[in-house]
Amino acid sequence: MKILGSEITPYNTYLNRRKFIKGSLASAMLATVTSSAFANHESDPSVYSKNLNENDKLNSYEEITTYNNFYEFGTHKKHPHLNSGNFKTRPWTIKIDGLVKKPQTFDLEKILSNVTIEDRVYRLRCVEAWSMVIPWQGFQLSELIKMAEPFSSAKYVQFVTVFRPEEMPGQQKRTIIWPYREGLRMDEAMNPLTILATGLYGHEMPNQNGAPIRLVVPWKYGFKSIKSIVEIRFLDTQPETSWETLAPWEYGFYANVNPNVNHPRWSQGTERRIGEFKRRETLMFNGYEKEVAHLYKDLDLTKFY
């Protein structure tokens, strides 16, 4: 299985490129307190643009960081941006347990010193029928799975978001059953497109986007890409996931972007790309059909939505 070269830039291409985006003072201050182990890097947006499909244009940093679904900070799109200021993302650990050789808790810094941070420019398609194009920095989830050494009996991976109602005001209300949980089938988790992201646009991952580490699964609806992960469990049965538990008739475990399977609230045939006026057609698997369609060749996607 190959990833299109057009969609990924090797980290090396601009390892030494240390331009600040628009010379923002805030980002400069951030960089000075950033531990090098977090392995993020500033860069010139034009670098990302080279890796775009013809029809795609990067969304701006402002669009990506002020319009978010992250109910831990509130249910309105602007809430995560407004309410995530007190969220502390350091120190950060990730607990690995379930069907693994040795259950353990890793420091995030330790994980990051063992992986390669790359740039991935991905389309993000929300189940609410809007989409963006985001330049992430992160590493393949498969790298962490190898570090975790799961048994061959592990068929699924479950992810859990941090639960800190004192720092995440949305969690003080039971809008969803906290903590947020998501899951992937092992082959989905091992797919090279699946990454754990630690930054975007060369900045540390902003709190509202799921700092310090979040999943990005670009062929699935956005809610699968769980944020602020503190626990990863390896299981032999399909795990419960938050939205599926809340409304199983609306959200499935797979949640693959599919214009032919409608949601009771949103037609999934079209989407609004943030920044564009007219809707555009939604692509099968969000345009990553070549990379992932083989994972589902024996699955009835209308039943397993």
Next chain:
Amino acid sequence: MFSTRNFNRSKPILFILILFPSLLWAYQFVTGNLGVNPIEKLMDELGLMALRLIIITLMITSLSNIKTLKSIVVLRRMIGLFAFYYVCLHFSTYIVLDHFLDMKFIIQDIIKRPFITFGFISFLFLIPLASTSTNNMIKRLGFKLWKKIHYLIYPVAILASMHFYVLVRADKTEPVIYMGIIILLLLHRIFKRLTRPQLAQ
């Protein structure tokens, strides 16, 4: 203070106050100041405004039962017509800006998605209300028939709040508050009905 004359006098000010948000949003939309997803924002604001105005017309009727506030009822028609105005803007934003007049898609959307069905029926029911809101119409139809037509405001309010309720993905607090107010106002009417004949005896 709460005389008919004073309520009538306040009308021009109220008119401007209620019209103003639509002008502001239109201006913000055109100048790109409605945030990251302006079409969604515009639709949400217009719809919420319409629902609030519908609820206010129901409140006015209830308030006018209080002796000193009897005359407030002279404001009801204007606010009701403004509710219709905002519903029309909300609906045309959906048709023109959101779906670019793709009628095939829109018709499917209305049929298939319950929340859009609720909103659409609510809009349809408002048409006879708005089009009979003149003194002349009351005369022509007779007050009894006119009043019967205007009972449509109850299904309109209930459907509009359901439209909002179903739309919200989680944390239904806000739509539930609106539904609660509507239910209280309807209960007040039922209570009045039940007690009035006894008083008459």
